[in-house]
Amino acid sequence: MTKQPVDPIALARALIRCPSVTPADAGALDVLQRALEGLGFNCHRLPFGGNGGGDGEARVDNLYARLGTEAPNFCFAGHTDVVPVGDPDGWSVDPFAGELKDEALWGRGAADMKGAIAAFVAGTARFLTARDGACPGSISLLITGDEEGEAVNGTAKVLQWLAAKGEAIDDCLVGEPTNPGALGEMIKIGRRGSLTAELTVIGVQGHTAYPHLADNPVHRLVAMLGAVIGDPLDEGSEHFQPSTIAVSTIDVGNPASNVIPGSARARLNVRFNDRHTGAGIEAWMRGHFDRAMRDAQGSYQLDIRVSGESFLTPPGRLAELVGKAVSKATGRTPELSTTGGTSDARFIKDHCPVVEFGLVGLTMHKADERVPLADIEALAGIYRLVLEAYFQAT
Numbered sequence: 001m002t003k004q005p006v007d008p009i010a011l012a013r014a015l016i017r018c019p020s021v022t023p024a025d026a027g028a029l030d031v032l033q034r035a036l037e038g039l040g041f042n043c044h045r046l047p048f049g050g051n052g053g054g055d056g057e058a059r060v061d062n063l064y065a066r067l068g069t070e071a072p073n074f075c076f077a078g079h080t081d082v083v084p085v086g087d088p089d090g091w092s093v094d095p096f097a098g099e100l101k102d103e104a105l106w107g108r109g110a111a112d113m114k115g116a117i118a119a120f121v122a123g124t125a126r127f128l129t130a131r132d133g134a135c136p137g138s139i140s141l142l143i144t145g146d147e148e149g150e151a152v153n154g155t156a157k158v159l160q161w162l163a164a165k166g167e168a169i170d171d172c173l174v175g176e177p178t179n180p181g182a183l184g185e186m187i188k189i190g191r192r193g194s195l196t197a198e199l200t201v202i203g204v205q206g207h208t209a210y211p212h213l214a215d216n217p218v219h220r221l222v223a224m225l226g227a228v229i230g231d232p233l234d235e236g237s238e239h240f241q242p243s244t245i246a247v248s249t250i251d252v253g254n255p256a257s258n259v260i261p262g263s264a265r266a267r268l269n270v271r272f273n274d275r276h277t278g279a280g281i282e283a284w285m286r287g288h289f290d291r292a293m294r295d296a297q298g299s300y301q302l303d304i305r306v307s308g309e310s311f312l313t314p315p316g317r318l319a320e321l322v323g324k325a326v327s328k329a330t331g332r333t334p335e336l337s338t339t340g341g342t343s344d345a346r347f348i349k350d351h352c353p354v355v356e357f358g359l360v361g362l363t364m365h366k367a368d369e370r371v372p373l374a375d376i377e378a379l380a381g382i383y384r385l386v387l388e389a390y391f392q393a394t
Contacts (some may be wrong), residue, residue: 004038005129006381008115008122009105009373011035013098015114016107022029022051022149024080025061028114030079032143033063035121039128041065041141046161050155060146060153064162067124068138071376072170074390075121075140077155077348078385082109090367101272104370111371112364116175117143119359120378123383130384132281136391140169147344151307155344159351170352171318173386174345176360177339183375184330188356189319190239190312190338191346195270195272196305197279197285199224203298205262215298217264218252224300225250225266227288233272233281239312240273240338273338278306312338318353325385329378357382 011031018028033043043065050059064071072280085095085108093099095108103116124139146154162169179185201221206214225247233243254261270281282304293300313319315336326334334357350356359379363369 006122006125008118012118016098019096023058036065044129044237048157063143066140074137075143075172078175081145089322106370116358122380127387139276156347174356175358177359179360187334192271193310194307197268198303202299214260224292243272274310308342311349321389
């Protein structure tokens with residue numbers, strides 16, 4: 001059966017018009033489900049958290065859709081949730097109107113990543129039409145409403161649900177905006193890990209005129225931060241840039257100029273490559289802090305949260321076929337990169353090979369987020385080429 005064409009611009013506009021600020025869905029998955037069911041996909045809505053079960057966090061709606069039952073199962077993963085718009089006065093358009101202006105689609109989520117979701121649906125429709133609706137295997141979409149939030153009741157829970165059903169994903173393409181400036185520049189084959197450390201130094205409060213009678217936690221905190229900042233973790237690895245440490249805040253909360261406070265706090269974020277693990281970074285950090293506090297009267301507390309370990313999908317068949325599709329459509333040879341922040345690929349990598357390729361990220365998370373219409377159309381063509389190459393030998 002020949003499938004109906006899908007206009008990626010119209011679908012992206014319909015998705016943007018759903019104000020799905022994480023973790024709200026606001027009808028975005030309804031829009032997507034209707035489009036996929038029109039192509040013959042079997043759709044499952046999977047709410048987790050809140051009244052939907054889970055760990056007591058906010059309720060998150062997710063969608064898993066599959067066309068076909070045979071292997072291999074090629075999956076496209078992404079998210080319909082978006083970050084808040086910020087100051088509405090900073091926008092020149094309604095952020096949820098899906099406005100077309102200056103040959104671009106404007107609105108929150110245009111680049112990250114409703115435009116890519118629409119492009120994949122359109123690319124799939126074109127692939128199916130060319131094959132008279134037949135697919136020698138399966139195509140699936142794993143779409144969450146929790147990627148921009150805590151990422152607790154989204155992709156990770158859907159993957160658990162799939163595993164419990166005995167359903168496997170063989171390869172996955174994540175549609176995050178990977179390109180720095182122009183479509184076709186970059187494919188992500190891995191991501192750095194991310195660790196956040198909350199450091200609290202407990203000292204002895206006292207008068208600034210008699211510092212020998214106190215133990216100044218601010219001085220200790222500065223020394224401890226200097227110890228880790230001044231000791232580079234590494235010089236990078238084959239596919240990763242050097243790991244980085246950034247202090248994001250220092251809080252003392254002391255309004256008096258003549259009082260040494262009793263405690264001081266700081267927050268650090270470490271982005272680490274594949275030479276480290278979160279546990280290894282924590283041990284390294286505690287070693288530095290223990291030495292800095294060796295002669296102190298006070299103590300310190302360190303709370304660690306690892307939001308994702310580093311991972312790498314070594315260059316191979318999946319990255320190669322995506323790269324060839326990108327080159328064929330754009331004339332560019334994409335760089336295989338591991339730069340940027342975390343993505344839900346960190347969960348998927350435990351189940352199958354995964355790479356990321358989507359739109360240009362210049363305006364993502366900014367006011368007046370937008371993407372050229374030509375890029376959405378071109379991305380739909382790239383995704384179709386990926387599907388054709390993937391199933392060619394099947």
